[in-house]
Amino acid sequence: MTLLPQTRAIVTGAGRKDGIGWAVAQLFIQNGAQVILLDLDQDSVHREAIEIGALAGIGCDVSDQAAVRDAVDEAEALLGGLDCVVNSAGIVNAARLHQITDTDWHRMIDVNLGGTFNLLQAAIPALTKGINASFVAISSMAAMRGGGLLGSSHYAASKAGILGLVKGAARELGPAKIRVNALAPGIVDTSMTRGKFGPDWEKMLLDQIPLGRFASPEDIAKACLFLASDLSCYMTGVTLDVNGGYFLH
Ligand code: NAP
Numbered sequence: 738m739t740l741l742p743q744t745r746a747i748v749t750g751a752g753r754k755d756g757i758g759w760a761v762a763q764l765f766i767q768n769g770a771q772v773i774l775l776d777l778d779q780d781s782v783h784r785e786a787i788e789i790g791a792l793a794g795i796g797c798d799v800s801d802q803a804a805v806r807d808a809v810d811e812a813e814a815l816l817g818g819l820d821c822v823v824n825s826a827g828i829v830n831a832a833r834l835h836q837i838t839d840t841d842w843h844r845m846i847d848v849n850l851g852g853t854f855n856l857l858q859a860a861i862p863a864l865t866k867g868i869n870a871s872f873v874a875i876s877s878m879a880a881m882r883g884g885g886l887l888g889s890s891h892y893a894a895s896k897a898g899i900l901g902l903v904k905g906a907a908r909e910l911g912p913a914k915i916r917v918n919a920l921a922p923g924i925v926d927t928s929m930t931r932g933k934f935g936p937d938w939e940k941m942l943l944d945q946i947p948l949g950r951f952a953s954p955e956d957i958a959k960a961c962l963f964l965a966s967d968l969s970c971y972m973t974g975v976t977l978d979v980n981g982g983y984f985l986h
Contacts, residue, residue, distance in 0.1 A: 880893060
């Protein structure tokens with residue numbers, strides 16, 4: 738059984754083969770979806786789309802509202818509609834509060850929170866006509882615990898903002914039959930985290946995770962498939978923790 742038959746989807750941040758967006762796109766395609774990848778670099782995302790079996794790859798900076806509108810319009814035209822958007826594009830940065838520059842702050846908020854807003858807003862007209870329409874935002878455990886690992890306060894703020902945005906959007910878009918949900922991954926083994934902790938810190942972190950390992954991108958993709966599919970048809974406005982039990986609240 739495939740879980741996304743005839744689903745037309747955009748997945749952002751899908752340009753790295755070891756990343757969450759890539760794993761989401763791959764699992765969606767395996768489950769019958771037609772997928773368009775969005776990532777920063779047009780040439781590489783085009784190559785990656787061919788490799789993964791996506792319909793196309795579109796280069797787009799999610800913090801650029803006009804570019805996002807154009808990209809969503811292009812994707813909708815290529816797909817012949819739109820049923821699902823997953824926004825996995827994001828950045829992380831570790832810095833003490835007093836070290837965060839104005840530029841750092843605005844880039845973090847513009848990409849992580851602004852990017853989610855831009856995608857959601859641009860996709861509403863198409864999703865309103867979609868089937869089992871669903872938007873999945875990738876937040877983070879950092880939203881709840883205030884960062885403190887590889888992402889600092891500005892990362893935590895950007896990811897916490899996503900949770901408020903998702904709840905407000907769920908409330909507003911429910912009558913239009915668009916579900917809006919968030920995933921809050923714990924530590925995921927991608928290039929964002931790999932080799933960044935050092936052996937002692939890594940061991941300490943693993944000791945604190947009841948399931949005893951970091952997540953794989955595929956673990957996050959499976960939760961995303963659940964939120965995008967009919968299995969979660971009565972869920973909107975939720976934040977789904979996918980953290981191996983590391984942060985229980
Ligand atoms: P990743 O491998 O670094 O993937 C992020 C992707 O987003 C990259 O392909 C990157 O493109 C793209 N991107 C960055 N800025 C962009 C922009 N302005 N416009 C369009 N695309 C942009 O990281 P990941 O681990 O898969 O993370 C995916 C999402 O999960 C992020 O939102 C992250 O905050 C979140 N998350 C990750 C973890 C973790 O432990 N890894 C935990 C919790 C939440 P380039 O490669 O060209 O830079």
